Amino acid sequence: MSNYDAIIIGAGHNGLTNAAYLAKAGLNVVVVEKNEYIGGAAVTRELQEGWKYSNCSYVCSMMRQAIHRDLDLAKHGLILVPYLGNINFGDGDERLLSYHNEEAAHLELKRHSPHDADAMHRFQTDLTRYSQLIRKTLMRTPPDPTSFRPRDIMELLYLAKQFWKLGEKELYEYVRFFTMSAAEYLEDYFENDLIKAAMASPGIIGTALGVYSPGSSYILLHHVMGDVDGSIGAWGLARGGMGAISNAIAGAVNEFGGEIRTNSGVQKILVENRKAVGVVLENGDEIRARIVVSNLDAKRTFTRIMDKNDLPDGIYDKAKNFKIRGSSGKVNIALSGMPKFTGVPENRYVARGGQVFTGSLETMERAYDCWKHGRWSDDPFIESVIPSAWDPTVAPPGQHWMSNFVQYCPAELSDGPWTPEKRDQFGESVIKKIEGYSPGFRDLIVHMEVRTPYEIEKEIGLTEGNIFQGELTIDQLFFNRPFPGYGQYRMPVKNMYMCGSSTHPGGGVSSVCGANAAREILMDLRRTNTVPEDDFYDE
Amino acid sequence: MTTTDPYAGERLKRTAFYARAKELNIRDAWAAWNGYKFAEYYYDAEYEYFCVRNTCATYDICPMQKYEIKGRDAEAMLNRMVTRDVKKIGLNRVAYCVWCTDEGRMIDxxxxxxxxxxxxxxxxxxxxxxWLEMSVFGFDDVTVTDVTDDIAALSLQGPTSCATLKKMGLQGIDTAKPFDILYFPFQGDTLMVSRTGFTGDLGYELWIKKDLAIEMWDELYAAGDDYGIQPFGEAATNMARLEAAFIMPAMEFNEALRTVNFEHDQTPFELSLGWLVDFKKPHFSGRSALLKEKQRGPKYTLTKLDIEGNRPAAGSYIYSSKLCTKEIGYVTSAMWSPSVKANIALAMIKTDYLEGNLWAEIYYEKELRQYSRVARCTRKTKPFWAPARARATPPPDH
Structure with a gap:
């Protein structure tokens, strides 16, 4: 059996990115993946012939352009296509259309509230200022604030300088922003409830918080700090589905001589003399390497595939208490035609784009109440997109598929474990909600894939089905991610690293965690760095 | 438009597809080309660009000049005019050509x-x-007719273009190789389709009698509805052609007959189009000057650049060092390529300096303040965008 320099556990997009950069540096790497397919949560699967679902993640904005360009993912078949505006559906007949075009967007806001139409400029400006700062930290390793190493001190100084550039007033605002709820934050700007609700919704996506929970305003920012070709906050679709991203990165891994093994779940990370030395696969095979990199979430890594006795004191408990609550489900629906929605103009650009069943701040908060009580929401918040309206490769011509991200859906139900029947009832609640806005929707359904946190954890391996590999609250961000003292991708066992979304800068199909971890690993192994610096439009 | 309109002489002409195009030009974003009202974009330039790369899209090429050249001497006359060997063009085939002055400077x-x-x-x-009438001089049996206003032409470009034409009922369209011409019956007349385009992607150009233009548009758009069809204008064209590294007049080259200053026009060799110049064929305009240039080597060479960072290097000078002391060329076109995810440009660079370091001095504005940055440039030998589907026969459905 050959000896490897590095074993990467999990062929999600971050694991593959990590492998690509290590292989590019000349290391002999192997990625081991438990499923028969690669991609983790950035995956495309054809469960119904002719329809290709992005089963988990469904839109893309965080993917760092510098990595896309550096790994030449275009050559490996990746093209990201922006999609035009979307529609927010209010509780009643109210519709808020967000147009791509600035003039049109302004007029539409004005229709709802002249005040809010003006306030939107200030809101976007403030948000851009915040996101510019965060964006600068993405492809940098967080400093350890307790360390006196020159590198950490330099990095802290860099951050201080960036913060200082904001000016005194903005500094206070920034701190306030980080700790507020999305709804409260938006009160400062807007008066119209549907506008507030539409703007608040990114603050709850993927997280077990409500729009009124402190901390949700940061998550709002996390969802708008990406960009598509420099248009910050824009979202795109990967042509061919999200799996095209993973496949392209895998193409780069192969190009650099890396190996990817599917059907190779890891049973245990081998530790000898407090050093990681390899892994034991579920089939009993042993693979040894100089280093082991886990792309699994922190909880799964330390509580499922490591022996508690191999870990320093306290780590097991930290991992056990890592906040990674499941809050969302995903319903993928193959449709025989394009659904029509009530109260929406037949504008072929906007009416086909994204549908956000927003309701109101009140509806969203009530939906969260259900989650707290261990039930899926009676009246859920759903963020939908019809990728086939934009991408001709994911459904037969004239037919479509709709991706529905549903919140809230708990990992543990108050009335006992998830069953197939409960899963179907959850799916039904989603159809019912959509049907309310699209009569006849049900008749278009050709096939459905309903995924509760239970399915997501079982199939993808994300604990509780948490899409971010751990919540994006300030106690678990930056140098605190995944745990205080371990924010630099090196884990408490020597020669062991983490490279998934449980590390800085957190969830999203960004490739950043994997790339940042590779940079740290190459530094430890005294290899030339292969990871590019970030590239900004807003430099 | 009536003759009582005092501004009739100034108003732009409308192309054969105007009735449909104006309905789809939601932003009223009109420009002009050869006296025709012409779309800059229809809805969103970037979206239309992505239709060319992702679905399919149409470009109204009615304003493009079309000449019918007929007669026993037609081939000889063209062969005397253009630099390529016209004799080598097969029947029902298309060839890209350039023509030059006696000094070997490119006219078009x-x-x-x-x-x-x-x-x-x-x-x-x-x-x-x-120029055509001058080129006819000395040939007995050749007539040149401007048919620009008689033929309606529409370019259909993008990965679903073949699937759309199949859906439209053009049986056998998938057998057309690049630069092939095929004919199909259409409403008692003939629809000519060539597998050509200006985007570097899979694509076709449709040629029909002007009276049938709207009928053809309607059939095409009905067929293309499930394939993401969308009209695109000048803005998206310019993006797509730059990724394909195709040259544009008034960008990469200054038409020789409109050039005031000495050698501010270009030769085919300078534009990296030497492959279009055939010295083995009989005499043609500019031959001796071009032969001399070939032996001597062009002063400038049009070069494809991949530039670090993401600020497009529009209008930049090229220097041989980061200190920007020695100026060795200039950028002709530049953009951020959304498909390739690269900062691409075409630049005219003094041939002697091609092998050395290349730096672009890029200026950009941020909230009214000017910034500059010097960025390293890497030469590229292949077009930035050249998908396999553009060459495949039969092409894929998407």
Whole structure:
């Protein structure tokens, strides 16, 4: 059996990115993946012939352009296509259309509230200022604030300088922003409830918080700090589905001589003399390497595939208490035609784009109440997109598929474990909600894939089905991610690293965690760095 | 438009597709081309660009000049005019050509369609009647007719373009190889389709009698509805052609007949189009000057650049070092390529300096303040965008 320099556990997009950069540096790497397919949560699967679902993640904005360009993912078949505006559906007949075009967007806001139409400029400006700062930290390793190493001190100084550039007033605002709820934050700007609700919704996506929970305003920012070709906050679709991203990165891994093994779940990370030395696969095979990199979430890594006795004191408990609550489900629906929605103009650009069943701040908060009580929401918040309206490769011509991200859906139900029947009832609640806005929707359904946190954890391996590999609250961000003292991708066992979304800068199909971890690993192994610096439009 | 309109002489003409195009030009974003009202974009330039790369989209090429060149001497006349060997163009084939002055400076580029042994169609961006009539001089049996206003032409480009034409009922369209011409019956007349385009992607150009333009548009759009069809304008064209590294007049080259200053026009060798110049064929305009240039080497060479960072290097000078002391060229076109995810440009660089370091000094504005940055440039030998589907026969459905 050959000896490897590095074993990467999990062929999600971050694991593959990590492998690509290590292989590019000349290391002999192997990625081991438990499923028969690669991609983790950035995956495309054809469960119904002719329809290709992005089963988990469904839109893309965080993917760092510098990595896309550096790994030449275009050559490996990746093209990201922006999609035009979307529609927010209010509780009643109210519709808020967000147009791509600035003039049109302004007029539409004005229709709802002249005040809010003006306030939107200030809101976007403030948000851009915040996101510019965060964006600068993405492809940098967080400093350890307790360390006196020159590198950490330099990095802290860099951050201080960036913060200082904001000016005194903005500094206070920034701190306030980080700790507020999305709804409260938006009160400062807007008066119209549907506008507030539409703007608040990114603050709850993927997280077990409500729009009124402190901390949700940061998550709002996390969802708008990406960009598509420099248009910050824009979202795109990967042509061919999200799996095209993973496949392209895998193409780069192969190009650099890396190996990817599917059907190779890891049973245990081998530790000898407090050093990681390899892994034991579920089939009993042993693979040894100089280093082991886990792309699994922190909880799964330390509580499922490591022996508690191999870990320093306290780590097991930290991992056990890592906040990674499941809050969302995903319903993928193959449709025989394009659904029509009530109260929406037949504008072929906007009416086909994204549908956000927003309701109101009140509806969203009530939906969260259900989650707290261990039930899926009676009246859920759903963020939908019809990728086939934009991408001709994911459904037969004239037919479509709709991706529905549903919140809230708990990992543990108050009335006992998830069953197939409960899963179907959850799916039904989603159809019912959509049907309310699209009569006849049900008749278009050709096939459905309903995924509760239970399915997501079982199939993808994300604990509780948490899409971010751990919540994006300030106690678990930056140098605190995944745990205080371990924010630099090196884990408490020597020669062991983490490279998934449980590390800085957190969830999203960004490739950043994997790339940042590779940079740290190459530094430890005294290899030339292969990871590019970030590239900004807003430099 | 009536003759009582006092501004009739100034108003832009409307193309054969105007009735449909104006409905779809939601932003009223009109520009002009050869006297025709012409879309800059229809809805969103970037979206339309992505339709060219992701679905399919149409570009109204009615304003492009079209000349029918007929007669026993038509081939000889064209062969005397253009630098490529017209004899080598097969029947129902299209060839990209350039033509030059006696000094070997480029007048224009265009395409020659061989429709019969004694009948050709020449298309080009700018009107060329005077030069054509001069080129006819000395040939007995050749007539040149400007058919620009008789033929409606629509370019259909993008990965679903073949699938759309199949859906439209053009049986056998998938057998067309690049630069092939095929004919299909259409409403009692003939629809000519060539597998050509200006985007570097899979694509076709449709040619029909002007009276049938709207009928053709409607059938095409009905067929393309499930394939993401969308009209695109000048803005998206310019993005797509730059990724394909195709040259544009008034960008990469200054038409020789409109050039005031000495050698501010270009030769085909300078534009990296030496492959279009055939010295083995009989005499043609500019031959001796071009032969001399070939032996001596061009002063400048049009070069494809991949530039670090993401600020487009529009209008930048190229220098041989980061200190920007020695200026060695200039950027002709530049953009951020959304498909390739690279900061691409075409630049005219002094040939002697091609092998050395290349730096671009890029200026950009941020909230009214000017910034500059010097960025390293890497030469590229292949077009930035050249998908396999553009060459595949039969092409894929998407």
């Amino acid at each position: 580029d265009g395409t020659i369609f061989k429709l019969a042994d004694d009948r050709f169609m020449l298309t080009c961006g700018s009107p060329c009647t005077a």
